Amino acid sequence: MSWEPVAASDELEFGRVKVVEAGGRRIALCRTEEGWYAIDDLCTHDGGPLDQGELFGFEIECPRHGARFDIRTGRATRLPAVRPVRTYPTRVRDGIVEVEV
Numbered sequence: 001m002s003w004e005p006v007a008a009s010d011e012l013e014f015g016r017v018k019v020v021e022a023g024g025r026r027i028a029l030c031r032t033e034e035g036w037y038a039i040d041d042l043c044t045h046d047g048g049p050l051d052q053g054e055l056f057g058f059e060i061e062c063p064r065h066g067a068r069f070d071i072r073t074g075r076a077t078r079l080p081a082v083r084p085v086r087t088y089p090t091r092v093r094d095g096i097v098e099v100e101v
Helices: none
Strands: 003-008 016-022 025-032 035-040 059-061 068-070 076-078 090-093 096-100
Touching: 003 016, 003 025, 025 096, 035 090, 059 076
Parallel strands: none
Antiparallel strands: 003 096, 016 025, 025 035, 059 068, 068 076, 090 096
């Protein structure tokens, strides 16, 4: 596992999501007032891009069918998804957001 820089800490507003690449993976980088979270940019229900969905507190909603996932744990919180998405540790160092992949 290694830490990869993915964004400047000031380039994303609270409550927003941005797709980044780290370790050859598409990752949805989410910023809340409580911190940064990173999950696979892939709905486990139908493969939709989660970065295009809305963030509601700690839940991200898939824009295709409304499935929701907890961005802290990856747990599916609303049908039709039942399988979790993978999450990744994040940290901010010297103004750069890093994801461990």
